[in-house]
Amino acid sequence: MGAAEPVISVRDLYKIYRVGETKVRALNGVSFTIDRGNFCSIVGASGSGKSTLLNMLAGLERPTKGEIVIAGEHMETKTENQLVAFRREHIGFIFQSFNLLGTMNAVENVALPLTFQGMDKKKRNAKAEEMLELVGLTKYKKHRPNQMSGGQQQRVGVARALVVEPEIIFADEPTGNLDSNTSVEVMNLMKKVVREKNQTLVMVTHDNYLAGFADIILRIKDGKIIEIEDKRGTGVSDEIISVPGKDREKHE
Ligand SMILES: Nc1ncnc2c1ncn2[C@@H]1O[C@H](COP(=O)(O)OP(=O)(O)O)[C@@H](O)[C@H]1O
Ligand SMILES: [Mg+2]
Secondary structure (H helix, E strand, O other): OOOOOEEEEEEEEEEEEEEOOEEEEEEEEEEEEEEOOOEEEEEOOOOOOHHHHHHHHOOOOOOOEEEEEEOOEEOOOOOHHHHHHHHHHHEEEEOOOOOOOOOOOHHHHHHHHHHOOOOOHHHHHHHHHHHHHHOOOHHHOOOOHHHOOHHHHHHHHHHHHHOOOOOEEEEEOOOOOOOHHHHHHHHHHHHHHHHHOOOEEEEEEOOHHHHOOOOEEEEEEOOEEEEEEEOOOOOEEOOOOOOOOOOHHHOO
């Protein structure tokens, strides 16, 4: 095998919500594979199934049917406790609403995920300051969220998601609360940081322009992937390349 290494693999994924008498097919048969080190955007109109797909990839919701393999492990067969442990070890999140703690300054917010790893305070703060430097916020390290602009807060959010060096980062409309110039800055920042560490970033957005910053663009409509664009030419496939633990005979 060459450099291409599938890190996210989805096969025949369905999510059907029952609302009273009706069924909503939020995901209606989705299959794709993404290789490590890519920035992938999932773009589509409101209600097309973006958040459902992202939540399923992150193991926050269970599929009705189908397979999801993340970093070599099947998500759909894990217990809740296994999912929690898996997320802690492999996954970072960037939220639209930043989700920073108002009583903590920037360093403390960024250092927070490291406390769950049992790292001592001196190390945590050193690591957090390193991340803040990477996102260009060294001058603001002692500022609390309400003493920063939206863009600065989201850069703290990016630093916090990346401080544990997750293999995969999921972002749901990460710039939904930012103006367009600031959104572009955050896109470039995310792109730079994940590129440096060969991480995989999956971002959901309704905004075509912002989606265009990614290496790979998946267009979703009515719960189906209708188009895949791969600008680097190597990072995505609508075929399943390999699904460890299952379907070995289909492997090519
Ligand atoms: N918990 C839920 N119960 C019922 N329907 C839902 C639920 N979550 C999402 N949906 C429906 O599934 C579809 C896709 O939703 P969603 O994934 O949130 O779309 P997007 O993030 O692209 O706006 C929509 O029709 C939405 O109303
Ligand atoms: Mg959504």
